[in-house]
Every structure is written in structure tokens, then in C-alpha cells.
Amino acid sequence: MIKYLGSKRALVPLIERVVEELPVRSVCDLFAGTTRVGQALRASGLRVVSNDLASYSEAFGHAYIAADERVDRVRIRRLLAQLDALPGRPGYFTRAFCEQARYLRPDNGARVDAIRAEIDALATSPVERGILLTALVEAADRVDSTVGLQMAYLKRWAPRARNRLELREPTPVPGPAGTVLREDANALAPALDVDLAYVDPPYNQHSYFSNYHVWETLVRGDEPETYGIANKRVDCRERKSPWNSRRLAAAALDDLLERIATPWLVVSCNAEGFHAPDAVQERLSRRGHVARLPVDVRRYVGAQIGIHAPSGEKVGRVSHLRTTEYLFVAGPDRRAVERAAGLRAAA
Ligand SMILES: C[S@@+](CC[C@H](N)C(=O)[O-])C[C@H]1O[C@@H](n2cnc3c(N)ncnc32)[C@H](O)[C@@H]1O
Structure with missing residues (x-):
């Protein structure tokens, strides 16, 4: 497993389950990183557009999202x-x-x-x-x-x-062949021609x-x-990037959520990051019905290893080893949102 901070490896089964309950056939993974989320959604039969500004993510996208049986x-x-x-x-x-x-x-x-x-x-x-x-x-x-x-x-x-x-x-990842882009998420958002966007920005x-x-x-x-x-x-x-500024990150997210041209949204939010979960929920509620799922996850590898001086000796105590990630589901149909969030039995 490639080492990537903020990778949603632990959340993939939940994201898959949530998306399965929504009436969607295509998805854009707007901040794809390792492409792990896109890989899982592709394998569950969705057409995936994988986007990230990083050149390495574009390469992963070709290998895991675009490559099909013609290779x-x-x-x-x-x-x-x-x-x-x-x-x-x-x-x-x-x-x-x-x-x-x-x-x-x-x-x-x-x-x-x-x-x-x-x-x-x-x-x-x-x-x-x-x-x-x-x-x-x-x-x-x-x-x-x-x-x-x-x-x-x-x-x-x-x-x-x-x-x-x-x-x-x-x-090789099974499922329909997807496409790969290397664009700024906010610039790409209005042009999205898919049913759902998965939003996992830097935090x-x-x-x-x-x-x-x-x-x-x-x-x-x-x-x-x-x-x-x-x-x-x-x-x-x-x-x-505004995404890496405490002062500018909220406006970047607001701008993105306003521009995204898809009816359905799934948004990841780390409790320790710049985006306050209550504010994200409030912002999403302007687009329709919203459900919020808290998930307890391990913190990044540095926190597991501890704080070290350049000499190598351990100098500090890490306050906690686990954190909460929130997964928001938003869209036009309350029943579908509740089903996806597990608040209502599957139809
Ligand atoms: C939290 S990580 C996503 C992790 C990913 N979901 C995974 O499971 O591997 C955020 C990603 O956003 C990308 N990124 C940063 N600024 C961006 C921008 N303006 N537009 C698109 N992608 C961006 C980074 O390269 C990084 O891969």
C-alpha cells in the first residue's frame, strides 16, 4: 500500500456502501490522490473521472482508472x-x-x-x-x-x-474504463458531466x-x-494554494461547492483540519438534504511513531492516536440520502 497522508483507504468500504445506495452511474473523484476511492467505485461498476493536480496522481489514474482490457x-x-x-x-x-x-x-x-x-x-x-x-x-x-x-x-x-x-x-482494476484529468478542482467543477462528485480536499x-x-x-x-x-x-x-491557508480554505470550499454541477455529493472532512464539520454541513444543506457520518480512524503515521528531535531521540508525547473523519452525503432526494447514510432500510 503506497504511503499517502489523507488517503481514504480506511473509509473506502463506507464510501462504496454509501454510493451504492444513491441513484448514480458516474462519479468524479475531484481530489483523487492515490485513486483508491475511484478504484473501488470503478470496481463497483461506476464510470469514474479521476482528477488531481499532482502529476503522480495522473499516472496512477492511467494505471488504475483508465487502463482496461485493451492494454x-x-x-x-x-x-x-x-x-x-x-x-x-x-x-x-x-x-x-x-x-x-x-x-x-x-x-x-x-x-x-x-x-x-x-x-x-x-x-x-x-x-x-x-x-x-x-x-x-x-x-x-x-x-x-x-x-x-x-x-x-x-x-x-x-x-x-x-x-x-x-x-x-x-x-488491473475491473469495471468500466474511466478518464483522467489534471485540473484545478474549482476550475473543473462547473464542467462536470457526472452524477456524483467525491470531494476530499487538502485539509x-x-x-x-x-x-x-x-x-x-x-x-x-x-x-x-x-x-x-x-x-x-x-x-x-x-x-x-488557498486550500493550505487557514484563512482562505473555507472560501475555497464554499466556492467549490457552489460551482459543482452534479446533483449528488459525498464530502470527506477531517475533524483536525481547517473545515469545521458544522460549517460544512450548513454549506451542504443549501444544496439539498444532508446526512453526516462520523468515522473513527487512526491518525497519520507520524503520530503513530511519535515526535523526534533531529538527533533521533523521542522528545514529545503525541496527544492521541485516533481521530474522527466525517463523511457527508448530500443530494436532492431525502429518502436516498437517508438510505445511503444507513438511517433508513434499503428500498
Ligand atoms: C486529502 S488528499 C486526497 C486523498 C485521496 N482521496 C486518496 O484517498 O488518496 C487531497 C488531494 O488534493 C490534491 N489537490 C490539491 N490541490 C488541488 C486542486 N486545487 N485541485 C485538484 N486537486 C488538488 C492533492 O494533490 C491531493 O492528492
Whole structure:
């Protein structure tokens, strides 16, 4: 399982159950991240549009949402085996993320450099390219030396970092082929031609662009200038988003909910984030009937591990290990909303 803060892995069964009770056949996962939610909805038979600003999410979208039975899986496995067998060739990635920073061990970094260059040299369709890039990001994630964020690296190499980076085929997802977009959610919202939007925006001051800058650079292959101990892309300093500002996030959500052109909405909201659950409920009630489902979940991996000084010693106490996520369901039909929320027996 790829490490991604705010991933809705634990909520997927509930989201699936809720959506199943609604009269919908198509959905847009507006902030798709890992694409986990879109994968589950696709597998339950819905047509999925997967959208996220991140380039790595676009690659995951090609691998898990757009790829269908037209993909030649024998060719994919052959290409993956060929890429996996390439000898390491240290380049930008090794220098920036394995020598100046400690994301991967340099021997694995050199193989990433060789594989990434070869992916560009291969003649592939966008979906095939997305599958190969996804395999590479997932392989790097399995041998990285982080606690899940690319902001600082462990002082000593994580035990898994000593393993050989190994490419594996991303598991095909059954269900109708979907589409993949890389657009700003608020700009895309009015043009949505689907029955339901799933809304899971960033919820605190940390931007995904900065937290996952290594994947972004790996997928783009653009070799930017970097800064700081984590060797982030310089454009991390310039790219500011209202979603990461306590002052501006509520207006961004208001604006989004006003623009979304779908009758049905499912919205995730973390109790520890910028969006007060009562305010989200009030905002959604302007669009029809609303139900709110509280879900108790584990907090992010950093909270599970504890607070450490740069020297590695444990310095603080984490106040709590669990948190509440809210799932809101909103739409034009009260009975359907209540059924979806489990407040009324299925029809
Ligand atoms: C809370 S995460 C979503 C996690 C996702 N539901 C999952 O299960 O993996 C928020 C996502 O919003 C994306 N994002 C940030 N700003 C965005 C924007 N303006 N438009 C679209 N996506 C954006 C981030 O790249 C990140 O993947």
C-alpha cells in the first residue's frame, strides 16, 4: 500500500456502501490522490473521472482508472522486466534525492535514473506510460527512507531502504474504463458531466505538492533546482494554494461547492483540519438534504511513531492516536440520502 497522508483507504468500504445506495452511474473523484476511492467505485461498476493536480496522481489514474482490457498485459510485463533489469546509471535523481538528500539509497537511486530515462525512450501510449510510471513510484515507495512524507528523511536508513528496488505490475482494476484529468478542482467543477462528485480536499497548511515533491519530480522528469534539507523543487516555494491557508480554505470550499454541477455529493472532512464539520454541513444543506457520518480512524503515521528531535531521540508525547473523519452525503432526494447514510432500510 503506497504511503499517502489523507488517503481514504480506511473509509473506502463506507464510501462504496454509501454510493451504492444513491441513484448514480458516474462519479468524479475531484481530489483523487492515490485513486483508491475511484478504484473501488470503478470496481463497483461506476464510470469514474479521476482528477488531481499532482502529476503522480495522473499516472496512477492511467494505471488504475483508465487502463482496461485493451492494454496488452504481456507487453507491459515484458517492458517491466526489461526496465527492472537495467543497470544503475546515476543522474539527477541519485544526486538530488540519494546523495544530497536521503530518500533512497544511492544504488536504488541509480536504478531509478536508468529506468526513468528508458521510460521516456520507449514508444508507449499514455496509459502504458502511466502504468510504467506508477510501477516506478510504487517501487520507490517500498524502499524509501521516510515516515511517509518527503519533508525530511530518517537519520539512519530505514531497514526497507536496503532492499532492491523492484518493479511490479500495478494490479488491473475491473469495471468500466474511466478518464483522467489534471485540473484545478474549482476550475473543473462547473464542467462536470457526472452524477456524483467525491470531494476530499487538502485539509491543513501542508501542501501535497511539497509533501510528495520527489514523486512529482520523478513523474515529470524535469530536473528542477532544489532547496533545503529535503531538496524540494524550487517551485514548492512559489506555488501557494488557498486550500493550505487557514484563512482562505473555507472560501475555497464554499466556492467549490457552489460551482459543482452534479446533483449528488459525498464530502470527506477531517475533524483536525481547517473545515469545521458544522460549517460544512450548513454549506451542504443549501444544496439539498444532508446526512453526516462520523468515522473513527487512526491518525497519520507520524503520530503513530511519535515526535523526534533531529538527533533521533523521542522528545514529545503525541496527544492521541485516533481521530474522527466525517463523511457527508448530500443530494436532492431525502429518502436516498437517508438510505445511503444507513438511517433508513434499503428500498
Ligand atoms: C486529502 S488528499 C486526497 C486523498 C485521496 N482521496 C486518496 O484517498 O488518496 C487531497 C488531494 O488534493 C490534491 N489537490 C490539491 N490541490 C488541488 C486542486 N486545487 N485541485 C485538484 N486537486 C488538488 C492533492 O494533490 C491531493 O492528492
